[in-house]
Amino acid sequence: MGMVDIADKPVVSRLAEASGRIFLDPKTIEELKAGRIRKGDPLQVAEVAALNAAKQTHMLIPHCHQISLDMVNARFQVNDDSVDVNCQVSAWAKTGVEMEALVGVSMALNTIWDMVKYLEKDKKGQYPHTRIADIRVLVKKKGE
DSSP states (O other): OOOOOOTTSOOEEEEEEEEEEEEOOHHHHHHHHHTOOTTSOHHHHHHHHHHHHHHTHHHHSTTOOOOOOSEEEEEEEEOSSEEEEEEEEEEEESSOOHHHHHHHHHHHHHHHHHHHHHHHOOTTSOOSSOEEEEEEEEEEEEOO
C-alpha cells in the first residue's frame, strides 16, 4: 500500500489547531516564570521547535503528504503546575493539516521537557511529576 493519491482533489483552504499539556513540578514552573532555566527560555525554543516540526511532518510520518504551509503559530499558557501548548497551522492544499498541528504541539512539549529535565529529575533520576497529556486536535477546517 502506498501513499493515498490526492491528485484529483481540489486545492482548498485548510486549517487545524491542536493542543497539549506538560505537567511540571511547581518549583520548575517558578524557575521558568523567573527566567532561570539554564538552557534559555523554553517557550521561545519550543516555539521554534513547533514551527520546524510542523514543516517537517512529511519526513516524520510516512504517509503524510508534503504540504507547503502558509502559517504555523504556537502559543503557550503557563499554569501553576503545567504549560499548555496550542499550535495552529494553515495552508492551501489538497489534504488536511491536522497532522502538522499535532506534530508541532508534540515537539514543543518535548522541547520544554528537554529544557527543564534537570529540574524535574528526582534523586533516582526519574520524573515523578513530569508528563505530557491531552494532545488532541481542537479545530479542523476545510474550504472555509
